[in-house]
Amino acid sequence: MMKQQKKDLKSFIILWTTQTFSTFGSSMTSYALIIWIYQQQGSALTMGLLTVCSYAPYVLLSMFAGAFSDKWNKKRTMLFCDSIAALGTIAAFFLLQNGQLMIWHLYVINSINGIMGAFQSPASDVAITLLVPKEYFQRTSGMRSFSNSLVTMLTPVIATMLLSFFSIKVVLLIDILAFCTAFIALLFFIPLKEPSDLTGEDTDNKVPVMDLIRDGIGFLKDNRGILELILFLSAINLIASMSDTALPALVLAKYPDRETVLGLVNGFTGLASLIGSIIVSVRMAPKNRIKVICTALFISMATENFILAFTDSIPIWCIGAVLGWLPIPFMSANMDVLLRENIPLNMQGRVYSVRNALQFFTIPLGHLLAGILIDKWFEPLMKQPTAILLLFGEGKGAGAAFLLFILGIAGTLICVYFSSLKKMRALG
Template sequence: MIKNFQNTFRELHIFLILWLTQSFSSLGSAMTAFALVIWSYQEQGSALVTSLLTICSYAPYVLLSIFAGALSDRWNKKTTILLSDSFAALCTVSVFILLSTDKLQIWHLYLINTLNGLMNTVQQPASDVSISLLAPEKHYQKVSGMRSLSNSLVTILTPVLATSLLSFTSIRVVILFDFITFATAFVALLFFVKIPQIKNRSSTGRTTILQSAKSGLRYLMDNRGILDLILFLAVINFTASIFNAALPAMILSRAGGGEFALGMVNMVTGIAMMTGSILVAFLPPPKSRVRVICNCLLFSMSTENFMLAFGRNTPVWCLGAILGWVFIPVMSANMDVLFRTIIPIEMQGRVYSARNTLQFFTIPLGYLCGGFLIDKVFEPFMAVQSLDSVYVTLVGAGKGSGAALLFLVIGIFGALSCLPFLADRNIWKLEE
């Protein structure tokens, strides 16, 4: 067993350096984002205004991803990641300066998030392909589990550390910590990580950017199982984005909620994801990855939304977070292994970028719908309900009850949306 551990460590040691340092940097970025969400909601008191922060991040990502993948397949992966991270750091510096001079406004954050989203459009496919280049195929499931584990730890630590720093210091200290994490990841990647180049690049160099982008879409059209699976995730992302837009609005507004309650729910979400990540890292490959993916999403959609809708206190909300997120890393890892083993590595940048456009275009739509529905539909609707109304009986009264009613609606929609894809023959053919 010790020998197997030593062999695994030797085969993955470069990946481990990149994984650990980039995860540390992600923690700093997530803490800054968390602090700015709280700042914007306290300043504006609007779920729609806060949701627009995420919309601005995802809009350029969705619109330009399909072309970014073609560039990613041509460019040096290491240089692309270094430049993208440096640009993101400059954006964070600008936030720090505006805060220090008391000139920060919400439109500044919209602009900065848009620029960050633009750079992430190029960085993400480069990072995805780098994992395939650094990790042997036999370790793909283990690597996916480790990445889910780090994401889970970031989710756990972000609200705890960010809330603690906000309570005892200020948002500027959170941003300073972000700088430290960026510098650590930058130095490690620059001096200690060598990302191999893709061997078969001749055909890519002879094609135009538009032709390369079309080839990613053409690959998906020719592989309907992968395309249908991506569209399945697009529907789930739409529901999840409405969920993410509604969660801060409900917990920060409801009696028994607040910043501490929001932090607890986010922390428990991270613990649940960490548990699922550890599980998938050590489990043997399943007989049917497609069945695991579909069943995990159906279970998630059928649990947490209803717990948040009917729950009136933090323990119930935390229980919902456990049920909703514990199997998401299992789903994600199996999805990742399917894609990495089926899609040729020389095509992955273009295909992943086409996937990003198709799978994630519903995220800004979901955030926009979520913020609008809370501010303009569900909260006004619940505000005029009498105390003996069936809606008040189900989800309670007062500010935040409209968001709770929205959770009930998306719970039903999310569960029903899984059923057509469970019967999709093209998806099941991926098992062949």
């Protein structure tokens, strides 16, 4: 049985392993650049704009990119997009090497990466469906969640170590090496058929792009439960992205001379996700996936932000990270299976692209909004010595803590509301 599974999933395992290595390299680069930017400017807004530049073009182009993805060869699309993104890392390395790297350079590079990601993401999603037999969807979703969690856990640890003993240049070089590994594996060792090869139909190449986009939107209109699930995740992404900007603004402000503290908290985030992913990978499929998704997100929203807000204790911050992130693999794996099972293979590119636009547009909005609120409103507000505000500490970083408290309330209310929607719950 085990040998048969390995044979059935051989191409997926190669893709999964090498893409995980590539993602690890990119994540270390992003982490190192966040620290570099905060050291240069000390501003949450400047730091948040780095993510805005990645996600804004990604969201704006997602619908068009998915439609083109249904028309284009998936393998060639992935290879091209990854190559352009790698050129950005190479450019950053040489600018840094010559002492010419500036923050606006990173904004431009991240914008280009966002454009490439808009086209690469739906192609990659369809490629996974093409490579994985349906009976392995639950297991492979758990495996992908496991690798993402492993990256999350190892990124701050390895990146901090490299920054401490070497420099950010070494981080960039590892990112480039990881890309080369993934590129060669995809090019030479992963045979990837197109949906038309399996269905015998090739009509999408003759259909105008706007018609394909309308098909994707129309599918979600006709499947209200899936649309509600996507909007649920969109609202959660708004809260999560604001938290992602507030966390380094809190930790780096409270411990300005100890970069390892942020790495430690992020490391526990990854560890919690890793444990959750292992459980998801080995457990049986649940009877009600929507119930698992709603419960997981409620636990996450009702714990981490509150714990981060009310203490400066590093161990308690780590406990908050575990409580907030342990349930996330349960959510992501079950949502992944629900979408793959409910969206026809020949429509997945265009539907996933609409999903990406709706579900992820709140991420750049959240990073931008959190940066503005912390720098322009919450931090100045916390300089007023009122009893209630003193609950969140004093000095720089107290504003980020206050924002995290508000985000905890908002996230919990969002979970309660969406859990009551009948059509989403009917997905089962």
